[in-house]
Amino acid sequence: MPRRLDYSRYLTHLAEDSARFAEVLSRTPYETAVPTCPGWDAADLLFHLAEVQAFWARIVARRLTTGDQVDELETVRPGDAELAALFADRTAALQEALRDTPAETPVWTWASEQTAGFCARRQAHEALIHRLDAELTAGERSALDPTLAADGVDEVLGVMYGEPPAWGAFTADHDHVVRFDATDTGDTWSVTVARFVGLEPGGGAAHETDCLDWVADDVPPTASVSATAADLDCWLWRRPPVGELTVSGSEATLDRLAAVMADGVS
Incomplete structure (x- = not known):
């Protein structure tokens, strides 16, 4: 069983895979079907990761620690023309929140581990898998670390x-x-x-x-x-x-x- 990665490595992977995700989708027609997410097109995939990263950015930045505090967190989907800017803003916010927060900081999560470290790990893998989804949508698959x-x-x-x-x-x-x-x-x-x-x-x-x-x-x-x-x-x-x-x-x-x-x- 592998050792868990250092917190800083999760942040590096999160940044790199989020950037690759955005870059691939910037050259992909939004109506293109995502083969690994039935019923989604490229625009849906882009909004999904923007929404997920926005959700965790707010939890970490605000140091929220209870489920009641996170129930109100919601991202309104804009028109397709604004999706790329929304993702750029939300991924920057998540990465900044995690950089400014020690790994052991208590925050709410849906798992037994209630720390910013859990969020960093989870979001690094979220970005990795959806980067792969974007690449498969565009036909530009690259290797996973x-x-x-x-x-x-x-x-x-x-x-x-x-x-x-x-x-x-x-x-x-x-x-x-x-x-x-x-x-x-x-x-x-x-x-x-x-x-x-x-x-x-x-x-x-x-x-x-x-x-x-x-x-x-x-x-x-x-x-x-x-x-x-x-x-x-x-x-x-x-x-x-x-x-x-x-x-x-x-x-x-x-x-x-x-x-x-x-x-x-x-």
């Missing part, structure tokens, strides 16, 4: 598809364990696919679904997936890999993993 991609595998397995909430019950199932191997960086990850059952605090919605959680590396896997770190990251985000993945093992385990991925991130 292997170290960032390995960290992306760690984040998507441990946070986006994992991290079962403490308010429910999750019991690791060693009959369904998937090992992921990055063939270029040497990183490995082992997760269990098991059932989470719980009721949201305060009388909220009931949940009963499969999700992932970490298991020790010495637990024997029932299935395995191997590829470069970039291709693993793409595959887990349901974006097309460049090379081949090697997938083997229990069909039942792989089917449960596929169901988690189908219900997860987009």
Whole structure:
């Protein structure tokens, strides 16, 4: 499992991938369909990342720490002619807010980690994946940084598809364990696919679904997936890999993993 990157490296990747995203879309007709985001065109993709970065820029800059404080945060979509300027303004605001905020600063997030460091990591990967979406829309795909991609595998397995909430019950199932191997960086990850059952605090919605959680590396896997770190990251985000993945093992385990991925991130 890779080490988490330094805070400054997340900010560097966020800046570089956001700039690449904007540059590619500046040469792409806005009506062009985004192949990896069904129903979206290039204008929708541009506004989406502007809206996401605006949301987190306000949380970090204002040091907001509760869900009630963020409910009112909204970005109004302008006309297409103003989209590029909106994105430029919002990405600059996010990057400035994160640069001015120590990683350990408490801020609200939807995850268990409530820090600016979580926001920097999450937004670096948000920009990376949507940079790839922009490139695939324009037919100009470029390579993903292997170290960032390995960290992306760690984040998507441990946070986006994992991290079962403490308010429910999750019991690791060693009959369904998937090992992921990055063939270029040497990183490995082992997760269990098991059932989470719980009721949201305060009388909220009931949940009963499969999700992932970490298991020790010495637990024997029932299935395995191997590829470069970039291709693993793409595959887990349901974006097309460049090379081949090697997938083997229990069909039942792989089917449960596929169901988690189908219900997860987009």
